Amino acid sequence: MAQPDRSLGVPPSANSRSLLTEKTAEIDKLNIIHVAGTKGKGSTCAFIESFLRAFGERTGFPRKTGLYTSPHLIYPEERIRINFQPIARDLFAKYFFEVWDTLSGNNSSLQTLPRYLQLMALVSFHAFIKEGVEAAIYETHHGGEYDATNVIEHPVATVITPLGMDHVKQLGPTIENIAWHKAGIFKRGSCALSSPQEASAAEVLQSRASEKYISVQFIADDLSLPADALQLKPDVQRMNCSVALATVRRFLEEKAPKDAAPLSSSDILQGIEQFSWPGRFQLVVEGAFNWFLDGAHNEMSVSKAAEWFIETSQAQSCRIPFVRILIFSQFSEQRDAAIVLERLATTLSTIQIHYVIFTLYDPEQNFESATAMVATPDDASQKAFGLIWKRYHQNSRILYEPNIRKALDSARKIGTTAGGMQTLITGSQHLVGGALFPLNNHVPDLEPT
Known part of the structure; x- marks a missing residue:
């Protein structure tokens, strides 16, 4: 060689x-x-x-x-x-x-x-x-x-x-x-x-x-x-x-x-x-809201994240009302994000993903600014992600959010309407890190609805 x-x-x-x-x-x-x-x-x-x-x-x-x-x-x-x-x-x-x-x-x-x-x-x-x-x-x-x-x-x-x-x-x-x-x-x-x-x-x-x-x-x-x-x-x-x-x-x-x-x-x-590893095959439960987090960021790893989500969400779906949501983001000079998303979409094609939320983050900053808007929701890369997804999941509703917090808020609103949700957050460790901070510090709304 x-x-x-x-x-x-x-x-x-x-x-x-x-x-x-x-x-x-x-x-x-x-x-x-x-x-x-x-x-x-x-x-x-x-x-x-x-x-x-x-x-x-x-x-x-x-x-x-x-x-x-x-x-x-x-x-x-x-x-x-x-x-x-x-x-x-x-x-x-x-x-x-x-x-x-x-x-x-x-x-x-x-x-x-x-x-x-x-x-x-x-x-x-x-x-x-x-x-x-x-x-x-x-x-x-x-x-x-x-x-x-x-x-x-x-x-x-x-x-x-x-x-x-x-x-x-x-x-x-x-x-x-x-x-x-x-x-x-x-x-x-x-x-x-x-x-x-x-x-x-x-x-x-x-x-x-x-x-x-x-x-x-x-x-x-x-x-x-x-x-x-x-x-x-x-x-x-x-x-x-x-x-x-x-x-x-x-x-x-x-x-x-x-x-x-x-x-x-x-x-x-x-x-x-006693084993745990934050951000890797991690499940965060907020009542009927189930957040599946995995920092997968290449073709090999997003397939495993998708398989884990399919297996676990199907086991849960017989017990709780649910809607399935994907939150995805990736910006990298090291890999082709479109190929990563295609692999993710292909692996998830065996189940229905009701909503997909494409969001933005700043990969050069810490978690606080990682949730800040760095481009408009009609950013060209985001729209390209939407076109890729539609090739594999024509019935998914696609949303574009300017930052991670808004993406989480959108998922919660969808889950509230449906009476429960299962949301997979994957595509980047920056995305998962930016999501974990607000999830770990989220205080549920206790006002009567």
Whole structure:
């Protein structure tokens, strides 16, 4: 196979590497599990953390888990979690400015400051070291070989989740290119695990692992997992959980105290029961209003989001009055939003979607301005979305809203008239993050109707 173009992606800067060189021993004490992939990275990381936390609560190791993920949905401190809780805002500020002052101070030899994602990764290392984390899980941003998190030199384990076509401008136009980049997290002396992959991608992973004198283990569905756990639905979550569980077992073989009992069935059940991952297959219930949120943003992931919505909404529909609504938005230079919407429309074609609401957001801003109007409702891209949708769902009524709050308000009005509703919100993590804040803070209207 021809080698991919090494210019694709952005390597960790020399500044980041030089700053971390003297901290290598302290970073090694974090006992890091490094996770890359196209889909399921966040969920797999969260399952790993949950299993380790359950084991630690019983045995005393690890006393503290660290979890670094991106992007955040609402607040930046969500990216850095200790025992799954986002780091307190005052601690986040403290550690951020300690890193910033070191980098920008008069005694610093750095000629350029790290970019945003590099800086966030540095802050996470600093916070986890200061807080005494004993097991840390790191999600790559979107690559592997040249990802800002790939300054980790001695991970205990590396994990590749399902691969697909995404971020092709940075990672290359083929699945083999993408696999090459993702496998860049493999390290000599560290175990490597992967979800099942298509043959060409698996071959690249195996080749890259052999370059580091290791082998990659492909994990199958774990048949011992509980059959009916809601946390393991849809099936993609069962696969993510299986990979996470295999990773934790390998991790504990390496790092658990020698006198500690192995991971128990009660640890596994507790890890599954306490698992959550905001914005991924998340259901928010407001009486007869059911909000289905999934930050899916590529063809591969919106299909899974749609399948989950179909299965769950059909199970509910026999119990509550309902109207089905889709809220969709996507603006990206990394992928073709029209193709993503076509895949979503195709997968949802087996059920009736009564209303579709296309909305706008500002992907460059935080959640507060992400709900602000950035274009008129007759924006050309929005109208193009409507034309695409009508090709697959001629009977849907299409609405255009200028911002996320108005889209939610429209869904509530429709649901009130119908006596209940099921609304799928998908297409972008920015959309889901912008929706979660008002949903989490919504106060129902208590005035008589």
